[in-house]
Amino acid sequence: MTLTAETSRPSVTAAAGRARRGRLLPRVAPYLQAAPLTVTLLLFLLVPILTIVAVSFWDYDSVRIYPDFVLTNYSELLTSPVTWKTYLNTLKYAALTWAITLGIGFTVAYFLAFHVRSTTWQMVLFLVCTIPFWTSNIIRMISWIPFLGRNGLLNSGLISAGVIDEPLEFLLFSDFSVVLAFVHLYALFMVVPIFNSMMRIDRALIEAARDGGASAAQTLWNVILPLTKPGIAIGSIFVVTLVMGDFITVRLMSGGQSASIGLMIANEISLLQYPAAAANAVVLLAVVLIMVVAMLRVVDIRKEL
């Protein structure tokens, strides 16, 4: 407002100059405001990704990499049956972990949101859920190993209780232990967004459903579940992307016997095959993006945010 007032002052040339400046600032201001974020994203997201894309076309031998434009990294990757098997394996882990964490996350969130009446207790119990996160995830993962081992706590407990005669071998260094660790690590990522969505549901809607004669199951299915979808979608994105990119959980919990994409990339990096690792990373990025887009197609999370 003050600016327009200024421009109406006498002196023609000065007024014209000021007018130009005056019109310039409001036009530039939004760009300036967006600049810090833009620069940050450019520097820390776009440039690294572009570098990875560029390197994925380079050539390499056992110790050096050479700037070049070759497609061998991609052709070796995409034609190898190992890649397909590894992707299948990683997707299997992601699907299993997703299904189980969704079940657990939804149940826990439902309990917290609708069964615990007082806000104080909701908060206390919610904090209890986060306690495992006070230690590093490596520690949480590794502590399963002595527990599940052949002579571990669980097996010796079951044997001395007379439930089994032979130790259960599948407990450790198996797909079971990998998924178990994933669920343990990532269940909270499901609980939090779903809980958040549930807390936003207008309680009047549930009363209305009950008044309308809906059973508890019908209310859950037709009222709560649809309104919780954004939370489920966000939680799913967390869990799926985390599992798709993981390497250390798979390595430790499978005893180095199973592969995941992340592990494949880590192996390539440790063998100095950066271009191959970059190509692998680009493909993984594309796959994960497609998965996220697909999830967002199903659920419009912006509707509720």
Add this chain to the structure above:
Amino acid sequence: MTETRTPSKPATLSTGVSRRTLLKGSAAVAGAAVGSGAITGFPTIWAQNIKNVTLRQFGTGVSNLNAVADKVKEDLGFTLQMTALDSDAVTQRAVTQPKSYDIADIEYWICKKVFPAGVMQPMDVKKIKNFDKIVPIFITGKLTPDSAIAQGTAPHTVGFVEGKDSTKFAKSQTEWMTLIPTIYNADTLGIRPDLVGRPISSWKDLLDPAFKGKASLLNIPSIGIMDAAMVCEAMGEIKYGDKGNMTKEEIDKTLKIMTDAKKAGQFRAFWKTFDESVNLMSSGEVIIQSMWSPAVAAVRAKGIQCVYQPLKEGYRAWGGGLGIAKHLSGLELEAAYEYINWYLSGWVGAYLNRQGYYSAVLDTAKQHMSPEEWAFWMEGQPAKADILSPEGKVMEKAGAVRDGGSFQDRMGRVACWNAVMDEDRYMVRKWNEFIAA
């Protein structure tokens, strides 16, 4: 260096730099505190200003011992900084960041990759005082004049170059040595004698169906493939031209056998780090596996029986040495030579021998060991007294005998050395397929 554009590089670089600056500060203080009189038996022309020298050594964990750095400070007066990395990272850093180190402590098979890149300088053997006493394995490849040369990257094949500025490995001994050998050993399978239930005598026992779900192999491709080859050869399935330099068909056949075993559930796990191998063994998850000598000692230290089992096909050996970076000159180069001469002069040798490794110059190491220690570690005789580790912990009770026996028995029965193959890239790809299968 184009490689600086790779994503993981800035992190390593910055930690290296900050660590260096940090240590430099403390080195100056420590350097001032230590007197110059400790230098014994070495040319002391540089003695006064050599105290200001800091040598940066990096290498694999085995020989990067803080005790050595402390002793260098005490004996030679200058500061030795040590950085321990895994062997892949060592190779990478040696080639891509040649200015980031002064002394490279690398294995011979790594040397085969690194030296041709022109980042290191060969050493003048005339300046190495104990050169004539170095164990002949590193000079001629033969422990005794009539022993056979083992397969793989045998140290003497990459131990010399043709001239001062050459990067071409010489066929036989020359005046210019790439690495001064420091530490080496003969590896075999580790077993839990209380759980295997029968005598183990051959590499092929690793794939015995009796140990289904209780075997393990190390997952470092260039070493794991050698263990796999020892197994396949012992089974009589494959006859190799050279296990250390396999053809594509040999690699395929070897990993086919291993993949079939894996699918049949033979392996409980694959390990990558020292502690993993110790935990697998001591928890009883695994009862037979490829293992390293100190890992066996670590399992025993927990009071659990573990034997480093000699096998009839022989050992898989490895060896490392110290090399000098190309950029070193003047005072720092002299300090490097002094350090290397000191390394061979006995104290370190005794230290390494007491850990169950072997040192390059045995005569000098012997002078630093008690007769009981020497008899136990090197001659394979029953221990006359308790055998202590360099840190003073009891490693073996009196009466114990070293697994595999004497130096001659162990190093004289090396079947192959850790190696890097011509088909390296192919092998690594196939190895990863095996691990993922």
